[in-house]
Amino acid sequence: MTISENAASIFTASIFNICEGSLWLLIGFVITIRFARKRPVRSFYWLLPAAFIVFGVSDFIESKTGAFWRPWWLFVMKTGCVAAFLLVAFLHQRITRRKG
Numbered sequence: 001m002t003i004s005e006n007a008a009s010i011f012t013a014s015i016f017n018i019c020e021g022s023l024w025l026l027i028g029f030v031i032t033i034r035f036a037r038k039r040p041v042r043s044f045y046w047l048l049p050a051a052f053i054v055f056g057v058s059d060f061i062e063s064k065t066g067a068f069w070r071p072w073w074l075f076v077m078k079t080g081c082v083a084a085f086l087l088v089a090f091l092h093q094r095i096t097r098r099k100g
Contacts, residue, residue, distance in 0.1 A: 021059030028052030
């Protein structure tokens with residue numbers, strides 16, 4: 001791979017991360033608006049839009065660093081978001097089973 005091909009690849013990955021981060025932010029804000037209009041919402045559900053927004057911000061940071069594991073705290077940030085997604089899914093599943 002030549003230097004120009006490598007630069008183009010890095011640029012493409014950076015653009016992709018910016019687009020992906022924008023998508024996660026949009027999803028987070030849309031969920032926030034929906035939850036704000038719908039009453040009541042169980043408190044743990046509020047983890048979901050927060051996690052999407054933080055995940056979007058982490059993608060913007062990743063677009064500058066070039067890797068999700070560099071710096072180390074970026075990896076921790078992303079792992080925390082995934083843990084929040086899984087926790088909300090688990091709690092939602094538990095509630096749904098009790099009702100059904």
